[in-house]
Amino acid sequence: MKKILFATSEAVPFIKTGGLADVAGALPKCFDKQYFDVRVVLPKYACMKQEWKDKMQYMTHFYMDLGFKNCYVGIMHLEYDGIQFYFIDNEYYFSGPKPYDSGPWDLEKFAFFSKAVLSILPVIDFRPDIIHCHDWQTGLVPVYLHDSFQAGEFFRGIKTVMTIHNLKFQGVWDVKTVKDITGLSDYYFTPDKLEAYKDANYLKGGIVFADAVTTVSNTYAEEIKTPFYGERLEGLMCARSNSLRGIVNGIDYEEYNPQTDPFIAKQYNAVTFRKEKVKNKLALQRELGLDEDSSVMMLGIVSRLTDQKGFDLIAYVMDELCQDAVQIVVLGTGDERYENMFRHFDWKYHGKVSANIYYSEPMSHKIYASADAFLMPSLFEPCGLSQLMSLRYGTVPIVRETGGLKDTVQPYNEYESTGTGFSFTNYNAHEMLGVIRNAERIYYDKKREWNKIIDRAMAADFSWNHSAAQYEEMYNWLIGE
Known part of the structure; x- marks a missing residue:
């Protein structure tokens, strides 16, 4: 022994x-x-x-x-x-x-x-x-x-x-x-x-x-x-x-399990997500005062609000991103300038942006279960756990290719129909925005392809x-x- x-x-x-x-x-x-x-x-x-x-x-x-x-x-x-x-x-x-x-x-x-x-x-x-x-x-x-x-x-x-x-x-x-x-x-x-x-x-x-x-x-x-x-x-x-x-x-697959999660409005699994996952989105939109629309693409962010996590990139293109057909839900605390940046956009685009400047375990689960995509454009990331949780919940990660993000998220290839998420290489705000918009295009115009990405994401095994x-x-x- x-x-x-x-x-x-x-x-x-x-x-x-x-x-x-x-x-x-x-x-x-x-x-x-x-x-x-x-x-x-x-x-x-x-x-x-x-x-x-x-x-x-x-x-x-x-x-x-x-x-x-x-x-x-x-x-x-x-x-x-x-x-x-x-x-x-x-x-x-x-x-x-x-x-x-x-x-x-x-x-x-x-x-x-x-x-x-x-x-x-x-x-x-x-x-x-x-x-x-x-x-x-x-x-x-x-x-x-x-x-x-x-x-x-x-x-x-x-x-x-x-x-x-x-x-x-x-x-x-x-x-x-x-x-x-x-x-x-x-x-x-x-x-x-x-x-x-x-x-x-x-x-x-x-x-x-x-x-x-x-x-x-x-x-x-x-x-x-x-x-x-x-x-x-x-x-x-x-x-x-x-x-x-x-x-x-x-990650702990018992604790992060959309099929048994007590915090989410509607439980689902790899088979039922096509019908059930969206019910979480509607419930979260209602709870946070966002426009209730099951078809709009929701981007989730659960993070410490610091430079390491790439929030300077997000700040740089946030106004542009808010012109798109997306909703953005943020949860976390950190640097005052990023906290205030999200509060500002929540005020400016109320109904599209929800800034939750605190931390709550139940709310994080609700975001993983409700969002369509999860944004994590880190400057560096030794491993990262949020992208693993979003894969588990069938929420497609959009990440920068660094550290553990590069090792755990396989970039989507439209021609081979492979991949579990979207990624970009350079630490550049418009490169990130381009990848987000590519994800939007697949989400809105190629729904079957999008669902296949979710199938592969939920099949990935990152249990301990x-x-x-x-x-x-x-x-x-x-x-x-």
């Missing part, structure tokens, strides 16, 4: 700010339980829902040194969906109103968490073959394992995997502060280890000391070796390219099982079997 420990700063259903939580919560359930014992450790945040805190059981506590401090480490435990979850408790570090704050405070918080992840192992009597670390928040786990934990027989031979969900976030602060926080010696703060451009970098430490590095799609794994996508670590990514692989994320098999293969390779 191979033992794997996921170390993560968030996991559904306990705490979520982004796609990392979906991965850490859904992926462990998909491993073959005959061969793999996968457990998860994360912080016990004060801002978790009370219902989860009430279900946790106190195991034990002890004290651990971190830099100049002596810290309390409490261990709570909960079994959920057949998976053992451990929660590291320390009110000093995890009491804020949200999981992440900023600056040196987050760096100290996650240095504590990374060291605690290792410190609890003998206490909970679980010696993993592999610790699978996710993003910069756990970047110090491989570093500490290499450093102060090598003295103990217990820790020798434990392997580490570092998964990069988004290379943009690295956990960077000045060397002196990080040295004081972590208690690591000067040895670690050199350009071939944690130091990068005169600062200390948690993610870099994780990448340097991990036994294997993964990211969340094949294309992104190649892109991050180049200056444009490499976020100043492209040299390191090239140096580690032998140990780097891309494994695309999945496929990805889990690739992780299993990597684990076996690391353990040497």
Whole structure:
């Protein structure tokens, strides 16, 4: 039995700010339980829902040194969906109103968490073959394992995997502060280890000391070796390219299932969508005060409203796009200028544009089920989950060919009648608009072709099982079997 420990700063259903939580919560359930014992450790945040805190059981506590401090480490435990979850408790570090704050405070918080992840192992009597670390928040786990934990027989031979969900976030602060926080010696703060451009970098430490590095799609794994996508670590990514692989994320096919989805007005499947899907559109038009018209093409957007997601392109052609026979439904929060841009167009083209500047899980499901097409013109996208959800709901994705979008959406070919969506290559607003208009043309003039795109989209399989098999293969390779 191979033992794997996921170390993560968030996991559904306990705490979520982004796609990392979906991965850490859904992926462990998909491993073959005959061969793999996968457990998860994360912080016990004060801002978790009370219902989860009430279900946790106190195991034990002890004290651990971190830099100049002596810290309390409490261990709570909960079994959920057949998976053992451990929660590291320390009110000093995890009491804020949200999981992440900023600056040196987050760096100290996650240095504590990374060291605690290792410190609890003998206490909970679980010696993993592999610790699978996710993003910069756990970047110090491989570093500490290499450093102060090598003295103990217990820790020798434990392997580490570092998964990069988004290379943009690295956990960077000045060397002196990080040295004081972590208690690591000067040895670690050199350009071939944690130091990068005169600062200390948690993610870099994780990448340097991990036994294997993964990211969340094949294309992104190649892109991050180049200056444009490499976020100043492209040299390191090239140096580690032998140990780097891309494994695309999945989505939870139980949770995102148009046949059983409790949030949508009319459930449907790959056979019944031709008659039933449109009833969701009419219900959403009514709910949001859009013109009620079953034949109009509805474009959905569910996203953080940031530059990374391509909203500068949308802003540039939004007025032109609103001249077309389309409705646009937006859900999300983010940069004020994009929030206000959508509010403006909602006011200017009321009945055509609906700006929902908040986040709601039920509303996101309604948009996936109601829209005809889903717009996702990202500047870069390590994996992306929204396009996978729209494929699942038979909502045709319109994406830019980058990262996971390129790996998961097959562009429509009119002559061969293949493809599951529409895509464009260059980061250019009018190239995007041209592709949207091509999609409109197929939608209005070639309805049978459009329905065949939906058939292929709903037949695509991006459930977690496929990805889990690739992780299993990597684990076996690391353990040497």
